[in-house]
Amino acid sequence: MLQDEKVKSPHECEECPIRHRAVCARCETDELERLEEIKYYRNFEAGQTVIWSGDKMDFVGSVVSGIATLTQTMEDGRTQMVGLLLPSDFVGRPGREGSAYDVVATTDVVMCCFRKKPFEQLMERTPHIAQRLLEMTLDELDAAREWMLVLGRKNAREKIASLLSIIARRDATLNLRPTEGALVFDLPLTREAMADYLGLTLETVSRQISALKRDGVIHLEGKRHVTVPDFSRLMEEAGDDSDGGMFA
Amino acid sequence: MLQDEKVKSPHECEECPIRHRAVCARCETDELERLEEIKYYRNFEAGQTVIWSGDKMDFVGSVVSGIATLTQTMEDGRTQMVGLLLPSDFVGRPGREGSAYDVVATTDVVMCCFRKKPFEQLMERTPHIAQRLLEMTLDELDAAREWMLVLGRKNAREKIASLLSIIARRDATLNLRPTEGALVFDLPLTREAMADYLGLTLETVSRQISALKRDGVIHLEGKRHVTVPDFSRLMEEAGDDSDGGMFA
DNA sequence: TCGCGCGCTTGATCTGGGTCAAAGTTAACC
């Protein structure tokens, strides 16, 4: 299962791209050294499963680069994505043996891993880590609740618009692109993955994207490259007016 | 807005019904004394709004008794419940000014409150509180993700069965009822509140409850009193087979 | 005791999105 996995030469925490957003964000230099002792890197290829639901997890860690998804599957095969893991997001749960979800890399992914036991011990002695993890978990909970509204009460068009606006927004903040006028980004998900995220079928996703294109809300180049000429228009289509603190 | 609110005479933490499940669960006696200094009780009547979405929160706290809900509302009035707060559940978010959701008491509720600032300060000096809060938040996140599957992929009948089995399960653990054979409990929610939880209309909720009754999955006395003759049958109807660790 | 209202049930009809089917696109791989 892991034969195609390569181990990259480790790099220094101080120059890590997610140094100031991951679990380690609040750590002082000495705390970082302690973390550095127990960390290692793992690479996953696009499509590869990082962790299977039910498996016991012997590590926790952060996504350094790439995108992974958290999904739940019913016996009959219906699946629902329950989390989208971007760089700096944390994987695994301290104090729990197994994973409740499948974690799958949707692009090539580099993860910064810590063996679970040592990490848990370190966490007890290092409040900065627990504090940051609490903060991140609360943010994830807010995001999950936002998605409950999307899943429970929005129609297909609003769902697509919601997903696009979220991807656009995080892309703008991650890449710090100027955002003068039009937003431009690449969809990191297939139509099927979008459907799994939104509780739709891939056909409906395709139709609604076509409709948004036809109505001029978005512009498409190829299947994945999206231009949003007017972000507030997209927000309107998503059903949440207030322009989301995008330009705060 | 708060004129009908009464302040109950405070009682001792040591004999508090949620002593061992709330944020304070891990606190030692001395830590509890520190908490006791900044705590106060508030009572809310059924139907009363505890916190309005967007309001700045000057306190955080635990539900001591009764049931409250967390809901999100869109401009056009569509609402989605995003959390169900039972005794011992925590309300409010340290490190954030305003509430993102409406918090509404669905039954009479007693809350154990802490002024936000002092609580945050105390939390910094008391890892036991932060640890417990992290644990509770991770559990809430798991519950939220479970609901995302329900909202995104289950049909109306499965949704109702899922809700019933969750209520049945927590009722069994809270009240420590023997659970020999049939489960019996009262629905703490109106049909409309169930609909808001499940992303359905109240008519569909009503129809599906009638259908489950007709099919012998549940038995109803009045509108609220439910008997589940065969719990595993209910689980099957909910779409998740594995009998949920109910008898662990 | 009556009547009013709220919460609930049930029926009739409509429709958004699912399902099934087929064909178009793109990119990877001989």
Next chain:
DNA sequence: GGTTAACTTTGACCCAGATCAAGCGCGCGA
């Protein structure tokens, strides 16, 4: 450079659940 397979689009049709509309029944206040 052509074949293939994965991904996507589009069309036709159908059904689960929404919507609209009546009525029921219990509890509360006068």
